Amino acid sequence: MKTLKIIKIGGNIIDDDNALQQFLKAFATIDAPKILVHGGGKLATKMAEQMQVEVKMIDGRRVTDLETLDIITMVYAGKINKNIVAQLQANHCNAIGFSGADGNTIVSNKRPVNAIDYGFVGDVKQVNTETLEILLNNNITPVFCAISHDKNGQLLNTNADTIASELAIGFATKWNTELYYCFEKNGVLEHVDDDNSVIENINTATYKTLVDNKVIFEGMLPKLNNCFHAINHNVQKVCIGKAQMLFQKDNKHTTITK
Numbered sequence: 700m701k702t703l704k705i706i707k708i709g710g711n712i713i714d715d716d717n718a719l720q721q722f723l724k725a726f727a728t729i730d731a732p733k734i735l736v737h738g739g740g741k742l743a744t745k746m747a748e749q750m751q752v753e754v755k756m757i758d759g760r761r762v763t764d765l766e767t768l769d770i771i772t773m774v775y776a777g778k779i780n781k782n783i784v785a786q787l788q789a790n791h792c793n794a795i796g797f798s799g800a801d802g803n804t805i806v807s808n809k810r811p812v813n814a815i816d817y818g819f820v821g822d823v824k825q826v827n828t829e830t831l832e833i834l835l836n837n838n839i840t841p842v843f844c845a846i847s848h849d850k851n852g853q854l855l856n857t858n859a860d861t862i863a864s865e866l867a868i869g870f871a872t873k874w875n876t877e878l879y880y881c882f883e884k885n886g887v888l889e890h891v892d893d894d895n896s897v898i899e900n901i902n903t904a905t906y907k908t909l910v911d912n913k914v915i916f917e918g919m920l921p922k923l924n925n926c927f928h929a930i931n932h933n934v935q936k937v938c939i940g941k942a943q944m945l946f947q948k949d950n951k952h953t954t955i956t957k
């Protein structure tokens with residue numbers, strides 16, 4: 700089986716021009732099939748505020764009305780995605796930008812309205828890998844933003860961590876798939892302010908204890924739920940940490956196991 704690395708980067712890299720440049724330079728040197736997934740939530744919030752559109756987040760998810768959907772489409776699929784693709788091209792990595800609508804790669808259902816109406820937010824129902832495999836087999840690197848579609852003409856906002864885990868699951872039966880979540884800390888930490896307190900391995904049982912003891916909270920909860928979703932659906936390797944974990948062998952990070 701061929702190995703595929705799916706790498707997700709969040710706000711800490713995207714919002715910092717130098718960090719992004721450095722990361723993309725290093726990413727371009729990965730001489731193996733790879734997919735980059737990027738968020739951009741912080742920039743979308745900034746843009747919405749500048750345009751005086753109300754920002755509403757519930758449990759880390761953006762309530763996405765039509766105006767907000769326009770903003771996130773411009774920011775995620777436009778500004779951030781195209782900038783990353785251009786910089787990868789400058790680093791001799793042949794990249795192509797994707798939303799889930801492109802090549803019908805990620806189909807989702809608009810989240811049903813229960814207690815909360817999230818608006819135009821999509822829950823992934825299907826990942827189509829055929830087009831992506833043709834690109835990967837020809838040394839072309841897909842770059843995904845956090846947008847999917849419903850196959851009826853509607854774009855939907857889908858969390859970037861979820862896009863990454865669902866893509867990984869979509870590939871996992873045919874490829875040896877590795878999923879890497881890069882964020883601003885060295886991994887899941889025993890003490891959130893101490894970057895030296897990395898928990899090197901978390902499994903289903905220790906995860907429960909860490910949540911019960913409130914060691915893990917806020918944004919880390921949905922991120923870890925995505926990690927376990929992936930590891931329980933054939934994804935071979937799931938890691939969380941700083942981007943350096945990809946490039947430096949002895950860089951401490953967290954590995955998720957069943």
Ligand SMILES: Nc1ncnc2c1ncn2[C@@H]1O[C@H](COP(=O)(O)OP(=O)(O)O)[C@@H](O)[C@H]1O
Binds near residue numbers: 708
């Ligand atoms: N045990 C923990 N270790 C590390 N970070 C944690 C932990 N518990 C909660 N967090 C929080 O989770 C955040 C990461 O989630 P989030 O902000 O959603 O990431 P992203 O960079 O992908 O947007 C960290 O910045 C930190 O504040």
Ligand SMILES: CC(=O)N[C@@H](CCC(=O)OP(=O)(O)O)C(=O)O
Binds near residue numbers: 759760857859
């Ligand atoms: C539905 C939903 O919440 N979507 C996210 C998508 C962007 C994202 O996930 O960005 P980060 O990884 O940088 O947080 C949002 O609009 O904020």
